Amino acid sequence: MALNPLPIEPCPNWLVDTAPALAPITVADVKLYGRIDGTAEDALITQFIEGVTENAEAWLGRALISQTLIASFDDWPASPIDLPQAAPLISISEVRTLDEDDTATVYDSDNYYTDTYREPGTLILTTDATPPQNVDRYFGGYEIEYVCGYGTAATDVPYTIRLGLMLWTVLAYETRTVMKEPPPEAIKAGFGFYKVGSTFL
Numbered sequence: 001m002a003l004n005p006l007p008i009e010p011c012p013n014w015l016v017d018t019a020p021a022l023a024p025i026t027v028a029d030v031k032l033y034g035r036i037d038g039t040a041e042d043a044l045i046t047q048f049i050e051g052v053t054e055n056a057e058a059w060l061g062r063a064l065i066s067q068t069l070i071a072s073f074d075d076w077p078a079s080p081i082d083l084p085q086a087a088p089l090i091s092i093s094e095v096r097t098l099d100e101d102d103t104a105t106v107y108d109s110d111n112y113y114t115d116t117y118r119e120p121g122t123l124i125l126t127t128d129a130t131p132p133q134n135v136d137r138y139f140g141g142y143e144i145e146y147v148c149g150y151g152t153a154a155t156d157v158p159y160t161i162r163l164g165l166m167l168w169t170v171l172a173y174e175t176r177t178v179m180k181e182p183p184p185e186a187i188k189a190g191f192g193f194y195k196v197g198s199t200f201l
Helices: 027-034 042-060 159-175 185-192
Strands: 013-018 067-073 089-098 104-106 112-115 122-125 142-148
Touching (some): 027 159, 089 112, 089 122
Antiparallel strands (some): 089 104, 112 122
């Protein structure tokens, strides 16, 4: 297995490049679970769902609905590379280097393979691969683009997670605030089985 000779392990920045097409739960789900009547505050509930989902994904360390992420590195890290938020990892779309003008050079996909069973998912260089090299840019010169999440439908997300999102959203609705991660204690037990790196797993 090829290892990067760099003496330190780079810490990636990452962003959502293509957001999920929908939320893991709906306004109707929340209203049914919380016994909420009327439609006057549907827009508010939608905002609470968005906030709760964002915080839940951050705390769990995983993506829920399929989305495309990009991880950016200043230096190429040692193999295997754990991809941030890549649980579950679906696929790696592209590995590339960028020059000072943001012109991309694609790294040959024959040089690596993807482990989608590990959480987070990983990129692993093949035994005889030479890691990508970039002498044109010192910061953010390496990018990995990948797709992660349980699937494109809300029902692809485990029901335990969806149930926790409903409860968290109802609590947000009742208190008129979205508690930043970690989730409320009533939700942690169910979420704990899905938290990346959790001793529950």
